Amino acid sequence: MSKKNPEYDFKWCPGCGDFGVRRALEFAMIDRLEETGLPIENNVVVAGIGCSGNLVHLLEGSQPYGFHGIHGRSLPISMGVKMGRPDLNVVVVAGDGDFLSIGGEHIAPQAARNLNICAVVMDNGVYGLTKGQSSPTTKLGVVTSSTPFGKMENEADPLELYLTLGVSFIASGFSGNPRQLAGLIKEGMNHQGFSMVHVQSPCVTYNDTYELLKGKPKEGIEPLVWDIPEDHEPNDKAAAYNLIQKRGLPIGVIYKDESRPSLDQRIEDIWSKAKEQTAQQLIDAYEF
Amino acid sequence: MQMRDFVVRFAGEGGQGVVTSAEGLAQASTQVGYHALTYATFPSQIMGGPTWTQARISDQPILSAGDDVDVLVAFNREAYETHASEVREGGVIIYNSDDKEFENFSPTDGSKSFGLPIDELARSTGNNRSANMVVMGALAHLVNMPQEYLDDFVDSRFSRGRANDDEIIASNKQAMTLGRNHTSESGLSLGDLAPPKKPENKQLMIKGNDALCLGAVAAGLNFYIGYPISPATTILIWMERNLVGPGKFAYQVSSEIESITGLLGGGFAGRKAMTATAGPGFSLMSEGLGLAWMSEIPLVVVDVQRGGPATGLPTKTEQSDLFSCMYPAHGDVRLPVIAVGTVEEAFQGAIWALNWAERYQGPVILMTEMAIAERVQNITKPDLADFKIENRKVYEGTNGYHRYEGFELSPMPIPGNPGAYVANGSEHDEMGDTTHLPERHIQMTERRFSKLNLLKDGFFESENTESRIAVMSWGGSKGPSQEAYAQLRDQGLDISWYYTMFLNPLPPKLLEELQSKDLVIVPELNYQGQFSSILRSEGVKAKSITQYTGLPFKVRHLVQHISEMAQASEKATVR
Numbered sequence A: 001m002s003k004k005n006p007e008y009d010f011k012w013c014p015g016c017g018d019f020g021v022r023r024a025l026e027f028a029m030i031d032r033l034e035e036t037g038l039p040i041e042n043n044v045v046v047a048g049i050g051c052s053g054n055l056v057h058l059l060e061g062s063q064p065y066g067f068h069g070i071h072g073r074s075l076p077i078s079m080g081v082k083m084g085r086p087d088l089n090v091v092v093v094a095g096d097g098d099f100l101s102i103g104g105e106h107i108a109p110q111a112a113r114n115l116n117i118c119a120v121v122m123d124n125g126v127y128g129l130t131k132g133q134s135s136p137t138t139k140l141g142v143v144t145s146s147t148p149f150g151k152m153e154n155e156a157d158p159l160e161l162y163l164t165l166g167v168s169f170i171a172s173g174f175s176g177n178p179r180q181l182a183g184l185i186k187e188g189m190n191h192q193g194f195s196m197v198h199v200q201s202p203c204v205t206y207n208d209t210y211e212l213l214k215g216k217p218k219e220g221i222e223p224l225v226w227d228i229p230e231d232h233e234p235n236d237k238a239a240a241y242n243l244i245q246k247r248g249l250p251i252g253v254i255y256k257d258e259s260r261p262s263l264d265q266r267i268e269d270i271w272s273k274a275k276e277q278t279a280q281q282l283i284d285a286y287e288f
Numbered sequence B: 001m002q003m004r005d006f007v008v009r010f011a012g013e014g015g016q017g018v019v020t021s022a023e024g025l026a027q028a029s030t031q032v033g034y035h036a037l038t039y040a041t042f043p044s045q046i047m048g049g050p051t052w053t054q055a056r057i058s059d060q061p062i063l064s065a066g067d068d069v070d071v072l073v074a075f076n077r078e079a080y081e082t083h084a085s086e087v088r089e090g091g092v093i094i095y096n097s098d099d100k101e102f103e104n105f106s107p108t109d110g111s112k113s114f115g116l117p118i119d120e121l122a123r124s125t126g127n128n129r130s131a132n133m134v135v136m137g138a139l140a141h142l143v144n145m146p147q148e149y150l151d152d153f154v155d156s157r158f159s160r161g162r163a164n165d166d167e168i169i170a171s172n173k174q175a176m177t178l179g180r181n182h183t184s185e186s187g188l189s190l191g192d193l194a195p196p197k198k199p200e201n202k203q204l205m206i207k208g209n210d211a212l213c214l215g216a217v218a219a220g221l222n223f224y225i226g227y228p229i230s231p232a233t234t235i236l237i238w239m240e241r242n243l244v245g246p247g248k249f250a251y252q253v254s255s256e257i258e259s260i261t262g263l264l265g266g267g268f269a270g271r272k273a274m275t276a277t278a279g280p281g282f283s284l285m286s287e288g289l290g291l292a293w294m295s296e297i298p299l300v301v302v303d304v305q306r307g308g309p310a311t312g313l314p315t316k317t318e319q320s321d322l323f324s325c326m327y328p329a330h331g332d333v334r335l336p337v338i339a340v341g342t343v344e345e346a347f348q349g350a351i352w353a354l355n356w357a358e359r360y361q362g363p364v365i366l367m368t369e370m371a372i373a374e375r376v377q378n379i380t381k382p383d384l385a386d387f388k389i390e391n392r393k394v395y396e397g398t399n400g401y402h403r404y405e406g407f408e409l410s411p412m413p414i415p416g417n418p419g420a421y422v423a424n425g426s427e428h429d430e431m432g433d434t435t436h437l438p439e440r441h442i443q444m445t446e447r448r449f450s451k452l453n454l455l456k457d458g459f460f461e462s463e464n465t466e467s468r469i470a471v472m473s474w475g476g477s478k479g480p481s482q483e484a485y486a487q488l489r490d491q492g493l494d495i496s497w498y499y500t501m502f503l504n505p506l507p508p509k510l511l512e513e514l515q516s517k518d519l520v521i522v523p524e525l526n527y528q529g530q531f532s533s534i535l536r537s538e539g540v541k542a543k544s545i546t547q548y549t550g551l552p553f554k555v556r557h558l559v560q561h562i563s564e565m566a567q568a569s570e571k572a573t574v575r
């Protein structure tokens, strides 16, 4: 929404990590406009249901197209947009619950397809919109409104999951650094294939992890996030595994496989093999 | 005795040529100018398993698969035991006496059964693959079909421009002669099939699901995704093979949830989008269909009905999804529904469904059913010039557009162009932003329902409309109902005939006429009497004749129940 809409009454809590992600996505889309000359309307932002998905209504400045659908289905909706219109830049914005829990079934097939979509997951380790239930990334033992005696499941490791499923571009980001995050999102958009940008975007109301992520250098508490060193080889899968096993949260591009064609490229190959026929020709074939 | 039509049932094990024999007979017959219709059941196993297919051949257009079996061709003992009782008085059973299971077999009803050494006769021609032709020859004898017709068929079928064409043609003709002679020795015969009257128009020989695919492509379909499920899989396969080329796309995705949400993406992005599924897959699409209604995205979902609920009867026919098709989602939703009743209508219905979706910018459900999906039939070749193809109203202005303004349809912006908005599944304002204001929910709810008024142009069939009592079937029960109606009229019963494939919204004039009747009798294949229940909610005094066997109606049963109901005004259940 380009200007204040009095009817739209959803607000992120002050300090919510999603502000930073929104800023980063705006930067990335503007950069893309400047680089490609394609208008903002060439971007489609497909949003999940959650506090995070509201980003699609809160974007400032000139507006991309948006699709705010149903819980867990942002990935297959974006799949349809991209399959139908490979010329569009398609971005998913979704929460950890939306993407990894109810929508988890769509990640593996999308990784296998390698359709050219960039998914930005805003991980706050909690269900924000429904007021604080546990999510797949909530840590074992943590008390939430739906885990009164502590969470009984182990937490998911999304980066390892993406790597194992064969996602062809994996980046890890932090909403506290929008400029850096914008760079990762842009690199994801430019990647020919499925790109995952997994963002730590704290929920200050139900799971405030800011201190943990940023640390307290003055009190000698190390930050959890650290920048991936320049000598990391993102096209080396073993190195990527090593990186994410290390303590804390590496920020930057973890893995990138540019050797695989994307599904959109493979579709074009099919056209050269298959014989296109008109409706009339197809009908004629049944005549006797 | 002259016969206008005859019905042959081929029964055996999957892989024994049951389907190819029936389709071969249908093809041979249509080639010489008869009308033919096959009715297939799937085996429930992948390899083997009992299966049967029925072919009805007639000198005039065929409406149903036929109540009675004139000839049973039993490829094995089990088929014999299972189907022998369905052969009518005076009918004939041919069994493959070469099948081990028939060793030392002496039929109890010796008079009408005879063993045909199908494999041995085929082998003696030097072409083992001519077994079908042995059977065809036998059938030709039974109905006294002139040999020249069959020769013509063999000539055209096997002239493929290969070096050994002549050899193959000769062996097939020989196989036919052997089958014919062998049968003539049995002394059995059914009568003389009336000579064919070659249809005036060009004809297609086509399966229901293929006709539906052709209709969709003729309507400009350019985006198809789906997930395999009987009896809709053949549509996916057809599309993946044929919907290719720049700007066209067909693909197998990983679930029906991906199908419907992917269609939403495709429809939003400007494509003419369709998927096909059956009961279980349709249930999974529930939430997505609500989203399509809410966000105003054109798309078509084909429901090829099979027996339900849950996994139900995957290989049997039923008409029990009408409630779920009309009301697939939570909230205030009532979707447009077109239900096809014949192979021709599968073609037309697909065009209408895509046109409607584009016109009202929303989801349309196209219903068909197992019995039509798998039916192969000759139909008049459609002329594309007879169909108007519609495309959605596209927004062509500048940025700053209010996509959901007002109480009625408005032009739809397409990504890549000015007019960006958010397609929103939450209640929204004119720009697509989420809102909870009562006046907005009122506006948007009324807007969504008002768009259905754009779909009141469906047509309907009617006959003898003066009567106080009417028969009005829907979907695949059309054929048997039509036959029953014709017989009842011949018997002098005063009754009207109505039929439409446009179940929601109903053509207004049709509804008006139905409302004026004392009784509208609705034959339908479900327990609850779903369509009559919907008609009653529209103020029509409707009562159903229900059947839930997994099989189509028999004309005989409908004749009996309709006349009983016309007299007693009672609901009837066929068992």
Ligand SMILES: Cc1ncc(C[n+]2csc(CCOP(=O)(O)OP(=O)(O)O)c2C)c(N)n1
Residues within 6 Å of the ligand: A048, A049, A050, A051, A052, A053, A070, A071, A094, A095, A096, A097, A098, A099, A122, A124, A126, A127, A128, A129, A130, A135
């Ligand atoms: C099918 C369905 N189930 C449940 C919900 C309720 N629901 C809305 S948002 C949400 C969880 C959101 O969590 P997350 O995706 O992590 O987003 P966040 O609010 O944390 O950004 C749930 C369970 C729903 N809208 N639809």
Ligand code: SF4
Residues within 6 Å of the ligand: A011, A012, A013, A015, A016, A017, A018, A051, A052, A124, A128, A129, A202, A203, A204, A205, A206
């Ligand atoms: S509840 Fe949490 S996630 Fe939602 S807006 Fe507030 S801080 Fe952000």
Ligand SMILES: [Mg+2]
Residues within 6 Å of the ligand: A050, A095, A096, A097, A122, A123, A124, A125, A126, A127, A128, A135
């Ligand atoms: Mg969350």
